[in-house]
Each structure stands twice: as structure tokens, then as C-alpha cells.
Amino acid sequence: MRCSSRFALTAIAASLIATTACANGPVAGHVAASAPAPNPFLAQSYNNQTHWNDAATDSVGFTVPRGNFEMTPESVQVIPNESVSLPLVMDHVGGQDIYWWWAGFSLRKVAVENGKLTEIARTDIPVRLPNYTPVTPTERQAQAEKVKAFLAARDEAGLLAYMKSQPNRMVSFAEDQVANGAVYAVLGRDDTFYGCSGRQIFRIDQIDPKSPTSGMTPLRAATLPASLFDNEKIKRGKTRLPADILFGMGMTYNGYLVVNTLGGKVVTLDRNSLQVIDSYTVSGADEMFMNSFATGPEAGGGAVYVASNTTMYRLVVDIHGKIHDDEASGAWRANYDRGVVMPAPKIADGTGSTPTLMGFGPDEDKLVVITDGARKMRMVAFWRDNIPAGWKAKPGTQSPRIADQLAVDMGPKLESVQSEQSVSAFGDYAFVVNNIPTNDSPQIERGGGFTSLINGATRPGPSGVAMLKWQQRTHNWKMQWVRTDVSSISVVPMISGGGRMAIVDGYFTNRWNDRYHIGMDLDTGKTVMTIRTGTDPTFNGLYSPIKVDAEGHIFYSGAFGLVRLDTSRMKRVTGDAVTTAQRQ
Secondary structure (H helix, E strand, O other): OOOOHHHHHHHHHHHHHHHHHHHHOOOOOOOOOOOOOOOOOEOOOOOOEOOOOOOOOOEEOOOOOOEEEEOOHHHEEEEEOOOOOOOEEEEEEOOEEEEEEEOOOEEEEEEEEOOEEEEEEEEEOOOOOOOOOOOOHHHHHHHHHHHHHHHHOOOHHHHHHHHHHOOOOHHHHHHHHHHHOOOOEEEEHHHOEEEEEOOEEEEEOEOOOOOOOOOEOOOEEEEOOHHHOOHHHHHHOOOOOOOOOEEEEEEOOOOEEEEEEOOOEEEEEEOOOOOEEEEEEOOOOOOOOOOOEEEEOHHHHOEEEEEOOOEEEEEEEOOOOOEEOOHHHOOEEEEOOOOOOOOOOOOOOOOOOOOEEEOOOOOOOOEEEEEOOOOEOEEEEEEOOOOOOOOOOOOOOOOOOEEEEEEOOOOOOOOOEOOOOOOEEEOOEEEEEOOOOOOOOOOOOOOHHHHHHHEOOOEOOOOOEEEEEEEOOOOEEEEEEEEOOEEEOOOEOEEEOOOOEEEEEEEEOOOOOOEEEEEEEOOOOOEEEEEEEEOOHHHOOOOOEOEEOOOOOEEEOOOOEEEEEOHHHOEEOOOOHHHHHOOO
16 A cells, blocks of 8 residues: 655654664664554554554654653643543644644644644534533643642542532543543544544544644534444443443544444444444444454455454455455454453453554564453454464464463462553564552542542552563564563553653552653663653543654643653753662
């Protein structure tokens, strides 16, 4: 599939940046991994959707600098949001990097000018939530300060009462994005922003797609038919969500917008009119989708890789937008271990991860990977295209489609290891985190936002991260390393290929309520980068993915706003007692 010259230049630049960084630093000799093919119907960018790209790799070849950093006023910028916010996508327009940031109940178009985030345009969406009143940016910053004080005092009851009293529905701000915001989004070609929430899909266009300073159109939305949703099924399930709603979003390589529902439907839509073309329903009585999906160029550009709480699917969307699940069309399905229902931030049983594609080179195994629902989750790799001739199901697997599975065992002290995050993959490396605290005392509120604020602050958070590596010759996983002294609460981690590190936003387990960005070497697991953000919940990314640009600046949205961190303007710390102790 041919790509535009602009994307080719971007890809070449990324490879050069990664290669140059490797040659000049401690990561000499490493080269950029093979990457997924560009989707011709999306912005020709390395970051055109919530999980970065169609393969949902949550990785990029750019270099994040190594070292221990202390923030300075000039190294940090925050734009307050209206409510918790997640998607941040970008494109290169008119010689300038432009970002589209979902700020809770508005889409902001943002550029970096003279090292500072600058808002270019904004489109607000209607808020249909009961008892919602917007707050000003100053009031939003004040909310962060109040939350900081409650966390420092370990006053969970006081924090909950405060969040319930706020006019912008702070106590349900995570769930509100699923109902009336945007969790998953894609940036189409011509930089059309597509999002979905509740039972509505929407698009926001650029008035002049060729101009980096162009304004944006008002939201154009379509409500999906009630027949596509099944509230009774959701009531029978054991999720934290009260009704059937839209969940994930993507674009097939043959140009159809795709969404899935919590209740177990996959729906295709015309990307221009937003009209429904076709739908597919899973067969299980309690089968649901609780994550988004990946798309690929396989099966004529119609491959959709989506996992329910029981089954991994490759569905195929044909050139007319019709969905197929039969082998003749190139579709397949494979069961995996759904496991048990786990506490927040897990939504229910089954996988907590959006499927991630691995293997894009001509001699690489073509895989789609998830974590399963076992109490100690397994990393499960499925053959995403043809199963090798003569292949037989491995012992303990539920299907010959499973290339391999390996328990993510972090030791006897961690009885439960489960993730609500996508697997971060770069080349043969696959990074996962544990989101379940050990022996956690009962929580007074089940909401995901409240849980993500208190875990690691007023009480110990979950512990454990792990790196696995796929063995191409023997077609199996190898455990590369495990760290049990690192805690990742709920942010989606990422891999910096040029920096040769996996990055989380969380804590060291001997230093609760003292937040860090932590970079760990892909091969050894040693701490190679830290940025201390301390006790300020402004830097709690909540469920958002960590993103970086070509210069290694870190961006992420989350609890209170869009954050940009510039390590070149930070103070390098050589004798930090905390981080020195963690350099294993």
C-alpha cells in the first residue's frame, strides 16, 4: 500500500532520529523496529488515534532522553480541561505539528509555539449529563489543589464528599467520558476528528485542512439506532457501567468507520455521512466488548481485531462495508481464558487490553496479542493471519490459533496480576503492567476516577510491571524481566524505541504519593529515566496514553488537563536518593 510523501518523510525522519540517538548514546547499535503500514484513510501521522496507530502498539521510534530530571517552571505547561480527558492526536500541517486534544467536552486544536502550548481553535459539544455545570480554568486548577490536600491528608471520605459536591460532576468524571465525551478517537485524512460516546458518533472537520491555523466546524453527530444496544445484557453482566453504550472506534484500511458496543456488537458506518452500514453480534449470552480494537491491511484492508471477554476475533469488512465472520472471507475466532471479575480499574472479566498487533516485517511472525482474564494474567499471542502449516495447539491453550501464552508471574507476594491497559509493543518487545492492588482494603466508591486518584496516594497502589520478548525462531514468549518495586496506576504506558525504554506514570513502591514518570531499559529493566512530579494530581494521567513528539517531549492528558514536559529545560539530578535506590 503506497503512502503519501508527507508520511514517508515523517517515517524517515523518525528512523533517523532513533538511529542517531542510538549511535550517540548508551543504546548504540539499535535500530527502529518495523512499523504498521499507514492507513490511507487516516492522517498520515505516527499518532492518529488513541493508541497511537491502527496496530495499537502504544510505541514510537522517537527518543525520550535518559537521565533523572527535576521539573522547573519553564519545563512544564498545563492547559486545564473541563473534565477528565484522554485522546491526543496530531498531524503535520503546513510545516507545523498540530495537535487535537479532547478536553472533556470540547475539542481543542493546539500548536507548540516558542516552546509553549497555544490554543488555535475550539469546538464545544453539547453536554447532556444531568446536574452538570461547567467550571472555569481557574476553578479547575483550584479543584486540583483541593484534591492534592485531601490526598496528602489521606482523607478519602473528605475527598469523595468534595468530588460529589462539584458542579462539573467530578465523582463520575471517568464514566462521563464514556457517556458524553470521547475515550477512543481517530484523526481522519484531512484531519477530521471522529469520536464516539454514549450512543452517538460524531465528527469535527477543519474549515481549511491545508492551513495549520484553520478553525474547526461545529460537531456533526449521528445517534445510532436503539436496536443496536442491549441494556438487559449489561444488567446481567458484572460491569461498573449501567447501560449499553459505544466503546471503541477505528477505521478499516478500506475506508469504513467502525465502532463496537459494550453489549457485543461491531458496527460499520460511512465515514462521511456517519450512517450505519452493517452490524455484527457476538453469540455468547454474557459476551461483551470492554476495550477498543486494532485494524490491519490483511483481508483486503478489512481486518478488525477485537476481543470480547471470552473470544478473540478477526472480523472482515468487505469493500461494501459488510461484516463477515466466516473463514472464506478471512475471518477467524479463538477462545481464551476469561478468568474472573476483578476490582477497579478492571471493568469486568476477560481481557483488559485493546488488541495489539506485532510483527510487520517480511520474516516476522504476524501476531495479535492481549492479556487474558486469569487471576495471574497470561500474555496471549494469536496468529493474526495464516497459521503455519503443521501447527498444532500448544498444551494448555484453547485454540491452535494461539501461537503461545505465558503467565505474567510477578512472584508469590502478588496473588493477582491483571491489567486494564493495552500491551505496549515495539519490535519483539511487549510491556505490561499490573493494575490490581494486593490485599486492598474496601473502597468507599467504585468509580474509576476516584479509584485512580487514591491508589498510590492515600493507600498503596498496585505493584509490578513486566517485559516479555517474542522469540521468532521458536515462536514463544520469553520473560525478559519483572519489576515489583514500580507501580502503574491506570495510565496507558508506552515504549520509546529510540530511548530503548518503557515508560509509566506512577510510583516507586517505597514512596507512595510521590509520583514519577519512570523509564525502564527494554533489555534489563533498569531505571534509566525519571521525572518526579510529586504530590500534585494534575500530573495523574488517569486512563490516558503517554505520548511523545519527535524531540522527545512528553505529552499526556488526564485528570485535570493537557500536560507537556520538556526535559531539555529540566534540571538533571545525579544524586536523587529515591531514584538511585531504584536503579537495579
